[in-house]
Amino acid sequence: MKLVIGGSTGYVSTELIRQGLPNPAITSIVALGRREVQAPAESGAFAAKLRSVVVDDFENYSDSVKKELEDADACIWTIAVTPMNLQTLPFEETVKISRDYATVAIRTLDSLHTKQGAPLRFLYMSGHFAPRSIDEVPEQLKTHGMIKYGLVRGEAETLILGYGEQSNGAVQACVVKPGLIDSPSRPKREIPGLPHIELTDIAAALLSQVVHGFEKDTLSNDDMVRIGQKALAEQKA
Numbered sequence: 001m002k003l004v005i006g007g008s009t010g011y012v013s014t015e016l017i018r019q020g021l022p023n024p025a026i027t028s029i030v031a032l033g034r035r036e037v038q039a040p041a042e043s044g045a046f047a048a049k050l051r052s053v054v055v056d057d058f059e060n061y062s063d064s065v066k067k068e069l070e071d072a073d074a075c076i077w078t079i080a081v082t083p084m085n086l087q088t089l090p091f092e093e094t095v096k097i098s099r100d101y102a103t104v105a106i107r108t109l110d111s112l113h114t115k116q117g118a119p120l121r122f123l124y125m126s127g128h129f130a131p132r133s134i135d136e137v138p139e140q141l142k143t144h145g146m147i148k149y150g151l152v153r154g155e156a157e158t159l160i161l162g163y164g165e166q167s168n169g170a171v172q173a174c175v176v177k178p179g180l181i182d183s184p185s186r187p188k189r190e191i192p193g194l195p196h197i198e199l200t201d202i203a204a205a206l207l208s209q210v211v212h213g214f215e216k217d218t219l220s221n222d223d224m225v226r227i228g229q230k231a232l233a234e235q236k237a
């Protein structure tokens with residue numbers, strides 16, 4: 001499987017690359033980012049599976065970037081403005097980065113996918129509280145002044161799933177809605193109503209889903225804990 005990871009340098013994508021490189025089902029990883037990324041030192045010979053591709057414009061891919069994306073089997077899209085960085089950018093930039101970059105990616109990968117009989121799998125990372133309509137806005141977003149942001153993430157979910165539905169089976173789309181992603185490298189945070197998942201578990205769950213197929217179109221935090229822990233236990237066995 002040729003796997004594209006959108007956002008090569010982030011917290012989750014770094015773990016996806018670490019776990020993905022030794023995975024025998026994954027033959028290559030194309031990591032898209034605005035900066036170069038290196039394989040972790042522990043990857044050894046598997047480092048050769050990683051192709052770091054620097055993208056200057058995520059709304060208009062250059063021909064050389066498109067060449068790297070040809071016939072990808074799956075993509076895990078992690079690029080977004082996270083709540084922590086929300087105040088650092090104008091809102092229009094947040095919309096572009098969190099919604100439009102993902103829709104351009106699914107459309108571009110689909111147009112470059114020529115494998116017959118094997119759909120492209122596209123997984124969009126969203127968040128637990130992201131509502132798909134104004135009626136679903138949870139109290140937590142209202143309290144923290146994040147209604148508009150949440151709705152943009154929810155709109156991205158709808159657009160990505162809609163793209164899959166309208167593709168006549170050419171693209172399988174999935175949205176994941178994690179809570180707080182914990183790891184030993186980060187101080188543990190608590191936000192009322194937000195569940196937790198370990199970084200190792202979520203990365204294992206996402207990789208398992210793109211390799212074996214999506215269990216359903218929207219995966220909750222609990223789904224990913226279950227899928228990720230099962231995948232890691234199977235790897236140990």
Ligand SMILES: NC(=O)c1ccc[n+]([C@@H]2O[C@H](COP(=O)([O-])OP(=O)(O)OC[C@H]3O[C@@H](n4cnc5c(N)ncnc54)[C@H](OP(=O)(O)O)[C@@H]3O)[C@@H](O)[C@H]2O)c1
Nearest residue numbers: 007008009010011012078079080125126127178179180181
């Ligand atoms: N971490 C959590 O606890 C958590 C919880 C729930 C949901 N999520 C969701 O999971 C996804 C991944 O989260 P994360 O924690 O891994 O985020 P992260 O560490 O902030 O990584 C985000 C990635 O997006 C890239 N990016 C951001 N702005 C960009 C831009 N303007 N152009 C190109 N690339 C850009 C970053 O590149 P640079 O390194 O160059 O900035 C990085 O590779 C996000 O959708 C997030 O909302 C995360």
